[in-house]
Amino acid sequence: MPKYIIERELPGAGDLGDDQIQGISQKSCQVLDALGTQIQWVESFVTDDKIYCVYIAPNKELIENHAKEGGFPANKISEVKRMIDPTSAEG
Numbered sequence: 001m002p003k004y005i006i007e008r009e010l011p012g013a014g015d016l017g018d019d020q021i022q023g024i025s026q027k028s029c030q031v032l033d034a035l036g037t038q039i040q041w042v043e044s045f046v047t048d049d050k051i052y053c054v055y056i057a058p059n060k061e062l063i064e065n066h067a068k069e070g071g072f073p074a075n076k077i078s079e080v081k082r083m084i085d086p087t088s089a090e091g
Contacts, residue, residue: 003042004063006053007076014048021046024072031070039066 016024032039039062042054057063060077067074 001038001056001058003080004055004057004060005078005080006055006063006067006074007078008051008053008067008073009049009075010051010073011049013046013051016046027070028066028072031066034069035062035066038062 028041032041039055039057042056044051044053055063055066060079063077064074066072
């Protein structure tokens with residue numbers, strides 16, 4: 001199943017407190033549960049003003065639906081075409 005990176009613009013994201021992160025995470029999980037088993041949240045990375053999320057889903061539209069239902073921004077959704085790491089240099 002395809003993997004996606006979602007870029008969410010959220011000014012002040014890096015300053016969110018534990019309670020705020022917990023609330024956002026709980027809301028995301030509630031929406032995911034309602035959408036069914038075809039979409040999975042893998043992990044997220046928080047920077048100063050953005051959150052980058054990794055999701056597995058059959059299509060971009062399901063991720064857009066998750067964002068809409070949860071009230072989350074999804075400013076850019078990119079399908080991962082390939083993964084590389086230091087072992088990629090070994091040939």
